[in-house]
Amino acid sequence: MSGLIVEMAAKALKLNIPLTVQLDLTYRCNERCIHCYLDHDDHGEMTTAEIKDLLDQMADAGVFYLTISGGEIMMRRDFFEILEHARARTFSINLKTNGVLIRKKEAARLRELGVEQIQISIYSHRAEVHDAITKMPGSFRQSIEAVRFLRAQGLRVTMANVLMVQNSHDYQSVKALAAELDAKFIIDPTVTPMMDGDRSILNLNVDQATLQGVFRDGALVGNVEEFCTPPRSVDEEALNMLPCSAGHTACYVSPYGDVYPCVQFPLPSGNVRRTKFVDIWRDSPQLKEVRSITLRDMPSCSQCTHGATCTRCPGLAYLEGNMRGPSSQDCEKSYARTGIPSENYKARHVAPQSLQSLNLVQIQGLQPAVGNIPAKMTEGIEAGL
Amino acid sequence: MKNYRYVARSKSIAARALGDETMVMSASDSTLFTLNEVASVIWAAADGVTPLDEIVAKKICAQYDIAPEVAMKDAEAIVEGLADHGLLLLSDQPLTEPGSSRREAP
Numbered sequence: 001m002s003g004l005i006v007e008m009a010a011k012a013l014k015l016n017i018p019l020t021v022q023l024d025l026t027y028r029c030n031e032r033c034i035h036c037y038l039d040h041d042d043h044g045e046m047t048t049a050e051i052k053d054l055l056d057q058m059a060d061a062g063v064f065y066l067t068i069s070g071g072e073i074m075m076r077r078d079f080f081e082i083l084e085h086a087r088a089r090t091f092s093i094n095l096k097t098n099g100v101l102i103r104k105k106e107a108a109r110l111r112e113l114g115v116e117q118i119q120i121s122i123y124s125h126r127a128e129v130h131d132a133i134t135k136m137p138g139s140f141r142q143s144i145e146a147v148r149f150l151r152a153q154g155l156r157v158t159m160a161n162v163l164m165v166q167n168s169h170d171y172q173s174v175k176a177l178a179a180e181l182d183a184k185f186i187i188d189p190t191v192t193p194m195m196d197g198d199r200s201i202l203n204l205n206v207d208q209a210t211l212q213g214v215f216r217d218g219a220l221v222g223n224v225e226e227f228c229t230p231p232r233s234v235d236e237e238a239l240n241m242l243p244c245s246a247g248h249t250a251c252y253v254s255p256y257g258d259v260y261p262c263v264q265f266p267l268p269s270g271n272v273r274r275t276k277f278v279d280i281w282r283d284s285p286q287l288k289e290v291r292s293i294t295l296r297d298m299p300s301c302s303q304c305t306h307g308a309t310c311t312r313c314p315g316l317a318y319l320e321g322n323m324r325g326p327s328s329q330d331c332e333k334s335y336a337r338t339g340i341p342s343e344n345y346k347a348r349h350v351a352p353q354s355l356q357s358l359n360l361v362q363i364q365g366l367q368p369a370v371g372n373i374p375a376k377m378t379e380g381i382e383a384g385l
Numbered sequence: 386m387k388n389y390r391y392v393a394r395s396k397s398i399a400a401r402a403l404g405d406e407t408m409v410m411s412a413s414d415s416t417l418f419t420l421n422e423v424a425s426v427i428w429a430a431a432d433g434v435t436p437l438d439e440i441v442a443k444k445i446c447a448q449y450d451i452a453p454e455v456a457m458k459d460a461e462a463i464v465e466g467l468a469d470h471g472l473l474l475l476s477d478q479p480l481t482e483p484g485s486s487r488r489e490a491p
Binding site: 002004005007008011012015017019059062063064087090091092093114116156 | 399403404406408410412417
């Protein structure tokens with residue numbers, strides 16, 4: 001991040017302003033990705049009028065960076081009406097989409113409206129692998145066409161590659177494809193639990209060896225030695241560190257108006273259908289609790305050698321049952337990056353034999369977890385890698 | 386000698402007040418700018434129909450202890466700098482719909 005952005009984020013934190021919001025317009029989707037964490041049924045999405053009113057409220061509350069995501073955003077017939085309203089309120093807008101419904105006309109409209117960036121998920125450079133992951137024949141061709149249409153309009157496009165067992169050997173070719181299309185490339189090495197807590201899709205995560213390979217790929221991480229450097233010790237300053245921006249300068253709003261600290265931190269904190277957005281942001285007991293937590297308040301992580309440098313996701317910790325606890329997926333990632341096990345990692349991997357046999361299913365569910373970056377929150381890995 | 390009287394915010398930007406400052410991002414190249422308190426006052430008042438001298442008189446000189454000539458000179462420097470980056474539009478005619486009938490800064 002540039003110094004100016006860091007400065008603005010610090011000011012927003014001081015003023016308690018929600019600088020960044022992800023708004024999911026719908027959970028409906030025309031793809032059925034095998035790693036998706038969402039329930040695609042419509043349980044009562046906000047209406048056009050409700051969303052426009054919410055956008056007005058968010059602008060008044062100080063939201064600057066708005067990520068519009070889903071589900072597939074273009075499944076909403078009122079998508080462009082919503083986008084037009086959002087741009088009239090001068091948000092800086094990032095879109096996350098699979099691109100399948102973006103053709104020349106849609107790309108031109110996005111250009112007219114001044115969208116900042118469009119992120120499209122590309123899982124492989126091989127159509128058969130991509131389409132097997134999305135479970136939608138032809139989706140690779142359509143998504144790549146969308147990238148071309150958008151680039152032809154001069155729009156900034158990022159190709160996001162979620163790494164999983166099915167495509168673990170393809171990311172370098174996807175990166176090359178992005179370069180060929182003059183698009184940015186980011187990789188997300190983490191499949192995260194479903195929003196309802198179901199962890200069954202974690203078995204799609206790549207193994208430690210693959211993750212180590214990614215973290216030692218200089219083309220992705222830059223200076224490998226620096227990236228994989230052993231953690232620095234936890235000092236007084238580190239103990240006062242905040243976990244991440246979730247709930248501090250950022251939050252998430254679902255298609256049903258539910259407010260969470262982050263898309264990957266499904267702690268119900270209010271609903272904009274009942275309470276004004278700014279009142280939830282300022283007064284929600286849940287958000288206040290999230291804001292109160294520093295590294296000092298985390299019994300395990302504050303004692304861990306990785307405490308000061310870990311990319312621990314509080315949302316993933318919450319999904320494991322304790323927002324003050326460790327996120328096992330980050331413990332795995334820290335280990336893959338540095339070769340030094342975290343306290344939590346050591347505890348899990350030397351569990352007494354009797355415990356392993358008694359809780360076999362639970363322990364197996366925790367084994368393959370790697371990394372901490374939520375599948376739909378790839379900005380972190382962009383900075384982190 | 387300036388050849389404009391009206392100033393209007395471009396449609397091709399993202400912007401938000403942050404305390405007494407304003408964040409402005411250019412859509413053309415994603416460059417982020419921050420405007421200080423005085424520039425933020427001008428930015429907020431740049432509706433395309435209020436003349437710059439009126440903005441200076443009513444929004445700057447009325448709030449800050451500054452001579453009108455100095456304030457006007459500073460305001461011109463600010464708006465021309467912002468126009469150079471495509472953030473503001475300058476015109477000798479009112480810009481009722483920002484983004485149309487515009488002229489770039491000299």
